[in-house]
Amino acid sequence: QVQLQESGPGLVKPSETLSLTCTVSGGSISSYYWSWIRQPPGKGLEWIGYIYYSGSTNYNPSLKSRVTISVDTSKNQFSLKLSSVTAADTAVYYCARDEPIRGVMDWGQGTLVTVSS
Amino acid sequence: QSVLTQPPSVSAAPGQKVTISCSGSSSNIGNNYVSWYQQLPGTAPKLLIYDNNKRPSGIPDRFSGSKSGTSATLGITGLQTGDEADYYCGTWDSSLRVFGGGTKLTVL
Numbered sequence: 001q002v003q004l005q006e007s008g009p010g011l012v013k014p015s016e017t018l019s020l021t022c023t024v025s026g027g028s029i030s031s032y033y034w035s036w037i038r039q040p041p042g043k044g045l046e047w048i049g050y051i052y053y054s055g056s057t058n059y060n061p062s063l064k065s066r067v068t069i070s071v072d073t074s075k076n077q078f079s080l081k082l083s084s085v086t087a088a089d090t091a092v093y094y095c096a097r098d099e100p101i102r103g104v105m106d107w108g109q110g111t112l113v114t115v116s117s
Numbered sequence: 118q119s120v121l122t123q124p125p126s127v128s129a130a131p132g133q134k135v136t137i138s139c140s141g142s143s144s145n146i147g148n149n150y151v152s153w154y155q156q157l158p159g160t161a162p163k164l165l166i167y168d169n170n171k172r173p174s175g176i177p178d179r180f181s182g183s184k185s186g187t188s189a190t191l192g193i194t195g196l197q198t199g200d201e202a203d204y205y206c207g208t209w210d211s212s213l214r215v216f217g218g219g220t221k222l223t224v225l
Binding site: 060 | 150152154160162166168205207212216217
């Protein structure tokens with residue numbers, strides 16, 4: 001079981017780009033899929049997208065135009081960029097190890113990102 | 118509006134059994150594995166069930182999963198106060214990971 005830790009600014013201004021990094025420990029980032037999932041306060045889970053260690057990606061169509069997920073295997077990290085944010089993007093953002101079809105196997109503790117001026 | 122439909126809340130007494138349903142369609146549950154997640158208050162979700170009915174190591178056999186057609190069910194027996202949490206079902210739909218809206222379990 002790997003451990004995942006999100007890091008990045010907790011406050012982002014409207015229209016700017018949200019950037020988060022997930023550091024994976026206790027295992028290699030290679031050979032797995034890695035997802036970002038978010039949860040607005042008091043609401044349910046929304047999958048943002050995943051990246052395979054090789055770099056191939058799959059994004060939620062509702063966010064695809066604003067999302068970029070990248071991976072840095074040398075640092076055992078993967079990252080999320082969400083552009084042109086609004087208050088609706090305020091949420092707890094989780095990084096996770098994903099096994100598509102089977103389930104989201106391991107989750108980070110989550111980080112709250114607030115979009116506000 | 119979630120693609121997968123769960124009851125907003127369920128409740129039962131300690132020691133009793135409870136089931137949580139997750140209803141979908143042929144494009145999601147009907148043709149894909151279902152997973153279940155437990156989210157204790159103020160914490161990250163945790164995988165409870167994957168591949169419809171498999172438990173990760175460390176998950177007690179009080180938790181069980183099943184699937185029939187386009188619906189899935191999470192069962193919890195021997196309820197404990199520590200089981201009070203939000204529970205989410207999840208699966209795939211047209212190459213998109215989807216979740217249910219979540220069910221709040223209250224152990225009375």
